[in-house]
Amino acid sequence: MRLTLRIWRQRGPEQPGTMTAYEVDGISEDMSFLEMLDTLNERLILDGDEPVAFDHDCREGICGACGMVINGQAHGPERTTTCQLHMRHFSDGDTIDIEPWRAAAFPVVKDLVVDRSAFDRIIGSGGYVTAPTGSAPEAHATPVPKPVADTAFEHAECIGCGACVAACPNGSAMLFTSAKVVHLNVLPQGAPERESRVLDMVGTMDAEGFGGCTNTGECAVACPKGIPLQSIATMNREFLRAARRAPR
Amino acid sequence: MQGVLPTVGVMALATRTGRRPSTLATLWRSTVGKKTVMAVTGVIMLLYLVAHMLGNLKIFFGSTEFNGYAYWLRTIGEPALHYSWFLWIVRVVLVAAVVFHGVAAYQLSRRDLGARPTAYAHRRPRAGYATRTMRWGGIILALFIVWHLLDLTTLTVNPRGEAGHPYQNVVADFRNWYADAIYIVAMLALGLHIRHGLWSAAQTLGANSARRDAALKFTANALALVLTAGFVAVPVSVMTGVVS
Numbered sequence: 132m133r134l135t136l137r138i139w140r141q142r143g144p145e146q147p148g149t150m151t152a153y154e155v156d157g158i159s160e161d162m163s164f165l166e167m168l169d170t171l172n173e174r175l176i177l178d179g180d181e182p183v184a185f186d187h188d189c190r191e192g193i194c195g196a197c198g199m200v201i202n203g204q205a206h207g208p209e210r211t212t213t214c215q216l217h218m219r220h221f222s223d224g225d226t227i228d229i230e231p232w233r234a235a236a237f238p239v240v241k242d243l244v245v246d247r248s249a250f251d252r253i254i255g256s257g258g259y260v261t262a263p264t265g266s267a268p269e270a271h272a273t274p275v276p277k278p279v280a281d282t283a284f285e286h287a288e289c290i291g292c293g294a295c296v297a298a299c300p301n302g303s304a305m306l307f308t309s310a311k312v313v314h315l316n317v318l319p320q321g322a323p324e325r326e327s328r329v330l331d332m333v334g335t336m337d338a339e340g341f342g343g344c345t346n347t348g349e350c351a352v353a354c355p356k357g358i359p360l361q362s363i364a365t366m367n368r369e370f371l372r373a374a375r376r377a378p379r
Numbered sequence: 380m381q382g383v384l385p386t387v388g389v390m391a392l393a394t395r396t397g398r399r400p401s402t403l404a405t406l407w408r409s410t411v412g413k414k415t416v417m418a419v420t421g422v423i424m425l426l427y428l429v430a431h432m433l434g435n436l437k438i439f440f441g442s443t444e445f446n447g448y449a450y451w452l453r454t455i456g457e458p459a460l461h462y463s464w465f466l467w468i469v470r471v472v473l474v475a476a477v478v479f480h481g482v483a484a485y486q487l488s489r490r491d492l493g494a495r496p497t498a499y500a501h502r503r504p505r506a507g508y509a510t511r512t513m514r515w516g517g518i519i520l521a522l523f524i525v526w527h528l529l530d531l532t533t534l535t536v537n538p539r540g541e542a543g544h545p546y547q548n549v550v551a552d553f554r555n556w557y558a559d560a561i562y563i564v565a566m567l568a569l570g571l572h573i574r575h576g577l578w579s580a581a582q583t584l585g586a587n588s589a590r591r592d593a594a595l596k597f598t599a600n601a602l603a604l605v606l607t608a609g610f611v612a613v614p615v616s617v618m619t620g621v622v623s
Contacts, residue, residue: 139500150500203501228501235494300505302494303410330399333411342494343410343487345513346579347506360582361589367411368585374405374412379398 132158132218135226136171138183141239144246148239150228160219164207165190165197167218168229184242190214192355195290198297199243200230205294205353212292212355232293234302236340247293249339250307254291256335257328258311260320273319286314288356298353301342306350308336309366310358316369326373333370410490411583413483418580420476420483425577425602427473428569432609438622442546449545481521488514509575516568523565530558553617562614570607574599 133156141148155171162170165187172182188196192215201207207216221227229243237245275283289310296304312329315321321328344363351360399405406412434452438445455465505511526536530552534540539551552558577599581587587595616622 137500200499200501203499203503230499230501233495233497233499235496300495301491303491330405333409337408337410340494342491343414344583345487345491345510346575346582347510349505359589361587361592364582364585364587366585367415367583370409370411371406371415371585374402377399377405379401 132156132160132221132223134158134167134221134224136229137226138229138242139231139239140183140242141231142181142241144238144240148242150230158218160217162218163190163214164201164216164218165214184240184244186244187214193290195292198232198292198294200228200232200297202228205232205297206292206355210355210357212290215355232297234293234296234299234341236302236304237293237296245293247291249341250291250293250304252339253304253308253332253335254311257324257331258315260315260318261323262320275318279317282317283314286310286317286358286362289314289354289358290356292355294353294355295350295358296341298349299342299344300347300349301345303344303350304336304339304341305344305363305366306354306358306360308332309362312366312369313362325369326377329366329369329373330377333366410487413487414583416479416483417487418583420480421576421580423472423476424480425573427469428606429602432606435613436609438546438549438613439616445546445549446544450543477521477524481517484514484517507575509571512568512571513575516572519565519568520572523561523568526561527565549613550617550623553614559614559618563611566607566610569610570603573603573606577602 133154136153136155137150138153139148140151153171153175155167155174158167158170165185168183168185175182185199186196188194190197192212195212197213198206199213201213201216206213208220209216231237231239231243232245232247234245236249237247240246286309289307291307293307295306296302299305312332315328316325346360346363348360351358400408406415434448437448453463453466460468529535530537531545531548534542534548537548537552538555539548541547553562578587578595581591581595581599613622
């Protein structure tokens with residue numbers, strides 16, 4: 132395959148950036164999108180140019196490190212992470228636009244790399260349970276009904292890649308935050324911090340400069356892990372409950 | 380001894396690191412809470428619109444019944460309430476709902492636009508038409524409310540403007556093409572606003588779930604359609620001579 136790539140190039144955090152065109156040839160349809168970018172970078176390095184910076188780690192779709200907006204869609208045209216997107220979903224001669232996640236809360240570090248530490252601060256403000264450390268507890272000590280465990284697992288699938296924020300026209304982190312809140316709030320282990328968790332995580336989310344939810348549903352379409360849009364409704368319900376009941 | 384005590388006092392105070400703000404402050408200061416204000420005020424306005432639309436349809440039963448209905452509205456709650464007090468209570472509630480809805484929408488929109496300062500170079504169609512037009516639709520509806528009150532409540536811009544004769548005022552009004560155009564455009568904007576707004580309100584209030592989603596979307600679409608059709612029926616009937 133021969134492709135034209137138009138990639139956002141930006142030297143550093145406060146630097147101006149621009150869409151720069153590159154031609155790549157000899158791309159196999161079995162390559163992943165990141166392998167295609169590796170091919171481009173090898174050539175750029177040999178030519179003495181600066182390679183395109185992008186985040187990646189496990190390359191098997193579970194770590195949430197990679198992510199770029201491909202032709203206006205977070206993680207590209209398939210419901211998966213960028214590392215698991217294969218070039219067979221593109222055609223010979225295509226022009227592909229590649230941009231970083233765009234959100235005020237995710238400033239560009241370099242090229243396609245953005246700073247997603249705002250997510251870490253949301254997690255730090257409540258995305259945990261207080262549990263005694265030490266040896267693993269007896270598994271049957273705390274019974275969890277199967278449907279509750281299923282709901283928790285469904286939301287625990289969130290890998291924090293940030294595609295929801297990138298896809299949202301308001302740069303909102305509601306889907307991410309709701310996945311974390313619902314994951315822990317439905318479980319008995321999460322019950323002691325049920326109110327403080329949702330109040331503090333929403334508070335941090337707002338303080339980090341993410342936008343609000345206008346229920347466009349773009350986030351749930353972009354999510355590679357299929358976190359449902361109704362999670363946001365569940366978090367709203369938890370928030371309203373906590374706003375009334377939280378100890379003061 | 381006296382030198383030690385204050386230190387102990389400070390340490391004891393540090394146990395409580397601060398109190399959470401009140402429920403109302405928590406709501407108004409957060410994006411989630413502010414959306415709740417929009418959802419609740421939206422539902423209040425929607426319930427009023429259903430009653431308003433049903434009342435409007437009484438125009439098809441003739442001048443006596445329509446004007447009588449308008450008079451009756453002013454006598455609700457008598458003798459506990461004075462003449463037209465009920466109507467004024469409704470008006471105060473509605474003005475408060477419109478103001479809170481608008482202020483919350485303005486503040487959230489400012490925030491939302493600021494949260495995505497750089498647009499994508501590769502643009503593609505996003506979300507549905509109703510979803511994308513909520514902000515402009517809301518502005519159109521706010522302007523329409525002003526026009527509508529001047530036209531049929533204060534009768535300032537009404538071509539007939541005879542207080543106590545709403546039937547005649549409505550008929551005289553909708554014989555003008557511009558009154559019809561303004562009204563119909565606003566009602567189409569209203570339909571779109573409700574189509575997204577009602578479902579969105581359910582989502583914001585936490586009433587939505589995977590099981591209810593389809594039913595809520597259907598309800599929002601159906602109510603949007605019925606309200607728009609019910610409201611537009613009046614000017615169309617005057618234009619076509621069904622009501623005269």
